[in-house]
Amino acid sequence: MFDPPDLNLPDADLTYLPAWLDRATADDWLDQLVRETPWQQPEVVLFGKRHPVPRLLAWYGDAEARYRYSGMVHQPLPWTPLLAEIRQRLVDTLGRPLNGALLNYYRDGQDSMGWHSDDERELGEDPLVVSLSLGGERRFDLRRKGHTRIAHSLMLAHGSLLVMGGQTQHHWQHQVAKTRKPCAPRLNLTFRLIRAPL
Known part of the structure; x- marks a missing residue:
């Protein structure tokens, strides 16, 4: 785990x-x-075979905040009172608008x-992704686009916030890899600003 000053990566705003x-x-x-999230586990097609996504997820947002990723268009569920409260706290912290949130639930290390x-x-042009981690710690890896080597890793703690802005998504990739180490379930809420709704 490293401290915020070490996140001064080239071509990134973290x-x-x-x-x-x-x-x-x-x-x-x-x-x-x-308890309250209507979790889904959609399937993706890889090399002609259908595979369940290796986590549970849900997409919430303003009515117009439709979001396409992994070949699927996700219609937003309406904000719950709790998610609306979390969003407002983040908007107050960052001074930036947010209109959607992807919830990913990692049940175990697999x-x-x-x-x-x-x-x-x-x-x-400059995606804003605001990641709130709850539950078990998981390692968050970063690598330069076009490279295979992990350049930086960060343990995302319970109650921590990681903000990725600026040119980060143009130059860097990230992952949460499988692990054989015992780990508690983790919930990750990634709030975003959908600038060009579908």
């Missing part, structure tokens, strides 16, 4: 706040969101997210 949320609030939000950049057209 800020990590390891204790953005107090533990009691983080515990409460985690419990409520895991749930994962492969290498990718959040650079879909709907996110505009």
Whole structure:
């Protein structure tokens, strides 16, 4: 794990706040969101075969905040009172608007997210991705686009906030890899600004 000053990566705008949320609030939000979210596990087609996405997910947002990724168009669920509260806290913290949130639930170490950049057209020229982590710590890896070597890794703590802005998504990819180490379930909320709705 490294501290925020070490996140001064070339061609990236990254800020990590390891204790953005107090533990009691983080515990409460985690419990409520895991229970109340209508989780889905969509399938993706790879080399002609259908595979379930290795995690559970849900997409929330303003009515117009449709979002296309992994070949699917996601219609937003309406904000719940809790998610609306979380969004407002983030908007107040960042001074930036946010109109959608992708929730990913990693049930154990075998749930994962492969290498990718959040650079879909709907996110505009300089995508803003605000990632709130709740639950078990998982390692977040970064690598330069066009490279295979992991350049930086960060343990995302319970109640932490990682903000990725500027040119980050144009030059960097990130992943949450599978792990054989025992780990508690993790909920990741990635708030975004959909600038060009579908």
